[in-house]
Amino acid sequence: MxxxxxxxxxxxxxxxxxxxxxxxxxxxxxxxxxxxxxxxxxxxxxxxxxxxxxxxxxxxxxxxxxxxxxxxxxxxxxxxxxxxxxxxxxxxxxxxxxxxxxxxxxxxxxxxxxxxxxxxxxxxxxxxxxxxxxxxxxxxxxxxxxxxxxxxxxxxxxxxxxxxxxxxxxxxxxxxxxxxxxxxxxxxxxxxxxxxxxxxxxxxxxxxxxxxxxxxxxxxxxxxxxxxxxxxxxxxxxxxxxxxxxxxxxxxxxxxxxxxxxITVKKYPCCNKVHRTVDATLGLVVDHHPQPSDISEVVITIPPGEDVPLIYKKATTGLEGKFCMQFCVASAIVDGEIVFNTFETNRVERAEVQQLSDKVTVVTDESQIPVVIDTGGHVDVSIIMQDGRIFDRKIEKATGTPTFPLSDNDLQNKFRSCAKTVLNSNDIETAIAGIYDLENLRSTADLMHMLSVASTIDLKV
Amino acid sequence: MxxxxxxxxxxxxxxxxxxxxxxxxxxxxxxxxxxxxxxxxxxxxxxxxxxxxxxxxxxxxxxxxxxxxxxxxxxxxxxxxxxxxxxxxxxxxxxxxxxxxxxxxxxxxxxxxxxxxxxxxxxxxxxxxxxxxxxxxxxxxxxxxxxxxxxxxxxxxxxxxxxxxxxxxxxxxxxxxxxxxxxxxxxxxxxxxxxxxxxxxxxxxxxxxxxxxxxxxxxxxxxxxxxxxxxxxxxxxxxxxxxxxxxxxxxxxxxxxxxxxxITVKKYPCCNKVHRTVDATLGLVVDHHPQPSDISEVVITIPPGEDVPLIYKKATTGLEGKFCMQFCVASAIVDGEIVFNTFETNRVERAEVQQLSDKVTVVTDESQIPVVIDTGGHVDVSIIMQDGRIFDRKIEKATGTPTFPLSDNDLQNKFRSCAKTVLNSNDIETAIAGIYDLENLRSTADLMHMLSVASTIDLKV
CATH class of the missing domain: 1.10.4100.10 (2-methylcitrate dehydratase PrpD)
Structure with a gap:
């Protein structure tokens, strides 16, 4: 046939x-x-x-x-x-x-x-x-x-x-x-x-x-x-x-x-190649609450090729920040999150983030197999405090990959973060519920209405 | 640079x-x-x-x-x-x-x-x-x-x-x-x-x-x-x-x-690969006026590959006729022309054309170099009359190719033949004159108006 x-x-x-x-x-x-x-x-x-x-x-x-x-x-x-x-x-x-x-x-x-x-x-x-x-x-x-x-x-x-x-x-x-x-x-x-x-x-x-x-x-x-x-x-x-x-x-x-x-659902609105590093960094933040001003150095050890698309060593704009390992790691430590707003220019320019970004060093571990379009090997994140303490974490797969899919809650939080640029919070929750029940939605027009600022305007009338 | x-x-x-x-x-x-x-x-x-x-x-x-x-x-x-x-x-x-x-x-x-x-x-x-x-x-x-x-x-x-x-x-x-x-x-x-x-x-x-x-x-x-x-x-x-x-x-x-x-301007509204054969046939028609009913056989001798796109040996529709050597040759002899209307179904179905088409034989001359996308080699057209006379013509390049470009008159006649499906004859002449003087035309809208049935309607008002 x-x-x-x-x-x-x-x-x-x-x-x-x-x-x-x-x-x-x-x-x-x-x-x-x-x-x-x-x-x-x-x-x-x-x-x-x-x-x-x-x-x-x-x-x-x-x-x-x-x-x-x-x-x-x-x-x-x-x-x-x-x-x-x-x-x-x-x-x-x-x-x-x-x-x-x-x-x-x-x-x-x-x-x-x-x-x-x-x-x-x-x-x-x-x-x-x-x-x-x-x-x-x-x-x-x-x-x-x-x-x-x-x-x-x-x-x-x-x-x-x-x-x-x-x-x-x-x-x-x-x-x-x-x-x-x-x-x-x-x-x-x-x-x-x-x-x-x-x-x-x-x-x-x-x-x-x-x-x-x-x-x-x-x-x-x-x-x-x-x-x-x-x-x-x-x-x-x-x-x-x-x-x-x-x-x-x-x-x-x-x-x-x-x-x-x-599928991999991108948890963070930045280059895929910083995702697992950010994951490990955020894990260290949750566990150890390192104060940015007390940090001596942050060392990121990556497999060869991991940083090919990460073409900025220092970010001056949000778009640059998305392709800058140093900025993403610094933001993760300062804010405890990497979200859509992380890449707004006024947040990129914050002195605290920029100063910490300068303390982030990326080291290539040549003993690992080079990565190309996949995400093999592993990354090590070491936060070295001025008092000598070292917080260290090794990671292979990022959250959002098929191995560690986003929970429904995390997925919805991503949607909330994205949608709030357009919709109010009531409408966001309506949209989430509607899409989770998509097979029972009467018409595509109803779906589109949920995604439209018009629904927000309707509410206000 | x-x-x-x-x-x-x-x-x-x-x-x-x-x-x-x-x-x-x-x-x-x-x-x-x-x-x-x-x-x-x-x-x-x-x-x-x-x-x-x-x-x-x-x-x-x-x-x-x-x-x-x-x-x-x-x-x-x-x-x-x-x-x-x-x-x-x-x-x-x-x-x-x-x-x-x-x-x-x-x-x-x-x-x-x-x-x-x-x-x-x-x-x-x-x-x-x-x-x-x-x-x-x-x-x-x-x-x-x-x-x-x-x-x-x-x-x-x-x-x-x-x-x-x-x-x-x-x-x-x-x-x-x-x-x-x-x-x-x-x-x-x-x-x-x-x-x-x-x-x-x-x-x-x-x-x-x-x-x-x-x-x-x-x-x-x-x-x-x-x-x-x-x-x-x-x-x-x-x-x-x-x-x-x-x-x-x-x-x-x-x-x-x-x-x-x-460039090659296609003189005939049919497959490029019959053009030189039609040219030679029409030349014989002009010179000898063979009566279709008096023809015994027509032999077309082509280089290998000339007939690859000519996938119909007999045409029952206009579209088939465009890719049928036999039909095109028969039409050229019967009508003394190959024009847009040649491929209207009622004209394709004419008994005189169909009967003559059956008398057309296509022979491949294996001694010639095969043609692919070019039009090398030559074609021979032989019209063999029942009284024994043979009208023969050899041709290399078709009219319309860079070697034998269409005259301005032939080009305009092609335009007339095409345009008359939409425009009346006055408007056709206006359009031809306008396009030949294109660099002095005030606006593209004027050009488009010349090409529109609206200009014909305007005239009638």
């Missing part, structure tokens, strides 16, 4: 009622997290410019934007909400898809879901289907896809978003096949745009293109019906390796990728 | 007044031809479905659609007009860019030009700049780009469209650099979608993405400033070869690619 047929059958046949409960629960957690980081990202400069660009260049009121609740069309909603979801690089991570699995898919699903008046259960089902295909396709296409220069989040995300939309619309086999064929021709995004606003734009485009592909296919547009079987298949064009079709076919839904290997 | 800087300087510094007169003339011819095939394509099924999909999903009235004159926004206009321009695969061809150079660029330029109220001279200048970069980039990236599976028309077209838009907007160096960086992340389109509606969609997307990249960059969006110099540069991601930066830098504008090697 052709791989395309098998993939199409998975997309078509999967029913929410057949999906294991733990998978559904993880799906709702991922959705909560993605919507939270999108709310936090809704005020980002990348989003502001995109909104300005799309002003007068978008359609009517069948879909809406996260946060502002502004009415738009489903293509534009997917584009803008998708960009929001990745604007802060604070969204979830999955090894199979070599990137961020939820951000390209969810905005497509909710944009189309709102336009077509789909239920919360429909949204959850479609999201999980798209997420699963995206991840399994990532494993099947191989690491050379990323190595060649592709931003896998965007390319695989386009296919995942398209699959999710096809499921949401209930397209037949032929139209689902065509949706995937169109999506393969819309997939794009290269890694030289990392560290720029174009990186989150990739995700917005992936969402928009998933919606576009499914809409066109639903109306009889034509495309290859062999996207995973054509001589010029997705793997041929986008990878140096052959697409592992056997793996793709056999692995869909067994086990679900969101369960195994699972 | 970095290749990116050189490219940016070419985009920024090129002035219409510095462009040689013959290049400008060829540019206007290409624009006339592209607008003609877009008018003819405006009624295609691919466009109809796209219009239905975009209904309610597009913006206000700052740009318009070719043919209908329907108001929309510049992103949607570029998307839809770009799809029109390639819908019939009747648009021009260039070897350097391994595809169709004008169709992805012109719709972007006129959409943004109308929105920003640019003049005809601005449009011509921007079009030529984008066209030139697209073609030189095609030579620089190498044939493996196409070989890998990319639809070069779309990928290179995205960069060309973005460059054209940056020029049209008069962006500074930094913003032009960013425009190219964004565009590289939007470039997409794979060849397994050839022969489907998604192929023209690629071109529409390339146009839309060129507009989007330039708009975002103009407002301060960020992207790589090293699109041709980054370790993950455009060539690294999109080719198996290294980008030939020296060639790219040195060749821009010297000579202009539209002049050398030049």
């Amino acid at each position: 052709r791989a395309t047929d098998e993939v199409v059958e998975f997309i078509q046949a999967t029913q929410l009622s057949d999906i294991p409960g733990d998978v559904k629960h993880l799906g709702k957690r991922a959705i909560l997290d993605t919507l939270g980081v999108a709310l936090a990202g809704s005020g980002d400069e990348s989003v502001r410019i995109l909104l300005e660009t799309m002003a007068g260049r978008q359609g009517d009121s069948r879909a809406s934007l996260i946060g502002s609740g502004q009415r738009t069309d489903s293509l534009s909603a997917a584009l803008i909400n998708g960009t929001m979801a990745h604007a802060l690089d604070y969204d979830d991570v999955n090894e199979s898809c070599m990137g961020h699995p939820s951000a390209p898919i969810l905005p497509a699903v909710i944009a189309l879901g709102e336009e077509l008046d789909k239920s919360g259960a429909d949204v959850l089902e479609a999201f999980l289907v798209g997420f699963e295909l995206e991840c399994k396709l990532g494993s099947a296409i191989g690491r050379s896809h990323y190595g060649k220069g592709w931003h896998a989040t965007a390319t695989l995300g386009t296919i995942g978003a398209a699959a999710a939309c096809a499921r949401l619309m209930g397209l037949d086999s032929k139209a689902t096949e065509i949706t995937l064929g169109i999506a393969a021709s819309l997939a794009s995004g290269i890694r030289s745009n990392f560290g720029t606003m174009t990186k989150p734009l990739h995700v917005g485009e992936a969402s928009r293109n998933g919606v576009l592909a499914s809409l066109l296919a639903s109306k009889g547009f034509t495309a290859t019906s062999n996207v995973f079987d054509h001589p010029i298949d997705f793997g041929q064009v986008f990878s140096e390796d052959k697409l592992n079709k056997d793996y793709l076919i056999e692995s869909l839904g067994s086990p679900w990728d969101i369960l195994t290997p699972g | 970095r290749a990116t800087d050189e490219v940016v300087e070419f985009i920024q510094a090129t002035q219409l007044s510095d462009i040689p007169g013959d290049v400008k003339h060829l540019g206007k011819r290409a624009i006339l031809d592209t607008l003609g095939v877009a008018l003819a394509g405006s009624g295609d099924e691919s466009v109809r479905i796209l219009l239905e999909t975009m209904a309610g999903r597009q913006g206000d009235s700052r740009a318009s659609l070719i043919g209908s004159g329907q108001r929309t926004d510049s992103l949607s206009a570029a998307l839809i007009n770009g799809t029109m321009a390639h819908a019939l695969d009747y648009d021009d061809v260039n070897e350097s860019c391994m595809g169709h150079p004008s169709a992805p660029i012109l719709p972007a330029v006129i959409a943004l030009g109308e929105e920003l109220d640019k003049s005809g001279a601005d449009v011509l200048e921007a079009f030529l700049v984008g066209f030139e970069l697209e073609c030189k980039l095609g030579s620089a990236i190498g044939r493996s780009h196409y070989g890998k599976g990319w639809h070069a028309t779309a990928t290179l077209g995205t960069i060309g469209a973005a460059a054209a838009c940056a020029r049209l907007m008069g962006l500074d160096s930094k913003a032009t650099e960013i425009t190219l960086g964004i565009a590289a992340s939007l470039a997409s389109g794979i060849r397994s979608n050839f022969g489907t509606m998604t192929k023209p969609l690629h071109v529409g997307e390339a146009s839309r993405n060129g507009v989007l990249a330039s708009l975002l960059a103009s407002k301060g969006f960020t992207a790589t400033s090293n699109v041709f110099d980054h370790p993950i540069d455009f060539g690294q991601v999109f080719s198996e070869d290294k980008l030939n930066k020296d060639y790219l830098i040195e060749s821009l504008g010297s000579p202009w690619d539209i002049l050398t090697p030049g």
